[in-house]
Amino acid sequence: MSDAHAHSVAFVRETEIPPSPPPASQAGAIKWMRDNLFSGLFNSILTLLAIYFIYKLVAGAFPWFWNGVWDAESIRDCRDILAERGAETGACFAVLVDRWDHLMFGFKYPQTEYWRPTLAFVLLLFAAAPALFYKYVPRKFLLFTALYPFIAFWLIWGGSLWLPLAILVAIIATGFVFRMVEGLDVNIRSILAAIVGLVAGIGLAYLLYQGAKELWFISNSVGSGSILTMLASFLFKAASVFMFVFFIPMGIFVGYAIYNDAEGGGLVTVVTALFALYLFVAYLVDPVAGAINAIIPIELQAVPSRDMGGYMLNMILGVVCVSLSLPLGIVLALGRQSNMPLIKGVCVVFIEFIRGVPLITLLFVANVMLAYFMPPETNFDLILRVIIMITMFSSAYIAEVIRGGLAALPKGQYEAADSLGLNYTQATRLIILPQALKISIPGIVNIAVGLFKDTTLVSVISMFDIVGMIRGPIQQSTDWISIYWEVYLFASMVFFVVCYSISQYSQWLERQLRTDHH
């Protein structure tokens, strides 16, 4: 019977049939195209239109790129070469070769020193890595990140090595002062608070008094030629009177606030540390650095700020302002949420004022107006002024983004932190900010990218960043008169590289920080 069964069926398949390929219309490129490009009549028409436009674009632009001249003396030379080749259109990329240094470093940075900003840029990548990829780079590398600003400053601006070192030492010493005051006995601290409060109160009152006098002087010199000048004069006068009325009460108030805070100690500690920093930087750093430099001179050729330019300037402004405005923005956002009316008021006024003013106006103030308000021979570095203005501007925006993040946290998070017995600093640092910042990442990155691109606005106040270089010395030179597309394309390319990297990084970071694991 067993046999019979074997023979009763003609064929028994013992292995699985190998899968046959899907029909040609359901596989490979054809299926993909049918799914994605020609899935219906309307979509097919759109696809064909898109292909047509892309073709026109490429066909139009390609010869221009392909015929590009990379080696020419001037725009006339370049046109001659193109005519010789019989090319109808062609780019003069030779301008990029000829003026590469100027586009990158500005036209006044000493040519022998180009390695310095280049090295600073390479080191920037190393310095940023521990902060950006904190999960993958050992924490001790953060030490290098902390040292990087001083290294970069020395490399780019040059001068004596001892100056940035002395500033570094002053900052560390300030930290020690902070620790020391924090650890003081309450009785001693109350004496210290009394002294510091007195000095700070008198100092503030004096500053306000001087400011009031200055404003009065300005209001008188504005004149009364038209409605606008009369209005300006009136506003200056009003501000002056306001300051004059309040200079003594403000001094007393601040002084008393510091004195009153001796027990908790937060305010007095911070103010004492700031005093110490001011004293160190104003009176000790320069002579000490000078003295050491006289004994052991370690110097690079000094390059004044005025000589910075090109893409280097955009990078300096972008990196410095983004890294400064992030902590400042956090402080402002927390300040705006504060329960203390004075702090809250100051933060709200600052943020709303800055957000109500265009950046270009702030830059004009930095460039032109400040020169009026300061004595003729004061040398307040132009780049520093611009950095302050851009930082103020972007920190106000970042503060608003972070405030959005803070507001998005459920109230339960705050209450949970309180019920765990955490104080304000701990709760903020451990519970609130990590969550709020995570929510805010896209907004912060958005502002960082925008800020980086906004650094080109400094070309309007005759600083030669990459756009300033293009609009001024390159387009207006006899050699490259009125060259246009090549240089702007190049500028947009270098900006695209950086901005696209930033946005890719932020998306990666968002994925890293995901805790929901869907």
Next chain:
Amino acid sequence: MKKSVFLGALTVAGIAATASAAATLDEVKARGKLNCGVTTGVPGFAEPDANGVWQGFDVAVCRAVAAAVLSDPTAVEFVPTTGKTRFTALASGEIDMLARNTTWTFSRDVDLKFEFTGVNYYDGQGFMVPKDLGVSSAKDLDGATVCIQTGTTTELNLADFFRSNNISYEPVPIETGAEAVQQYNAGACDVYTTDASALAAQRANFEDPSAHVIMPEIISKEPLGPLVRHGDNEWADIVRWTLNALITAEELGVTSVNLDEMAAGSNNPEINRLLGTEGDLGAMLGLDKEWGKRAVGVAGNYGEIFEKNIGESTPIGLARGLNAQWTDGGLIYSPPFR
């Protein structure tokens, strides 16, 4: 208009604030450098070359002053200024002089409280149109679109010209010369108007210069020259007479080639006074005897500077025209050195 009054008032404020800083000459000497305001770039007039060294017709004036005052034509800190920042930079004391093809006008001289120390280039506003537009006079431009740089006197001149001729136009405001050329060549406007010198320079560098014509009408006077702040006449004299020295040198035939020969003494007493072998004109300026010789020694006389930077042999290719010496039918004329 309101804005200019406001800025003017601020300028006055600046003067009041800096009035104490009187003797510019002493400041410049103490600093060892002349702070000279220039443009951010105008072909032939002021531009940094491929090595980053400033070159040009206006730059030469700065260098001549530096040579006269500091004996070193390279002791100049060139401060680039835009059309918007130039006057505040001068008024606030950031620069000692401005040599930035700036038109000498009543309001700038009187209201903004500057002192123009002479004219180094006589310009005028002209129009350029494509040849195939078939226009032969600017008065035929009724209804044309006009590319015009904002914030300059050319904008106001244009409005005046069209209004006085009772014809209409459509302005296309643009920011820089390069943009204007781009717009004009792309056909965004029928007409491009700016100073005739700039028109000629831009046209000479078009792909096909012969396809464009510059209209015969010059609708404005644009005397361009260096300027200083009110309130320091000694300094203004130095800048004025340095420029005059360059002009006089050309008139008297003193060139960079024969300078040393002439300085050894010549039959012409005016040359001797100019180059310091006779008289003591330098001492009257608060400088030494050889200031004039040094000023001319930097890049030669006015004519040589013109030829080297913007003359017909350069890509800018400007003819002397109005800027020839008065003896050759031009307007360039220096008071005598006596």
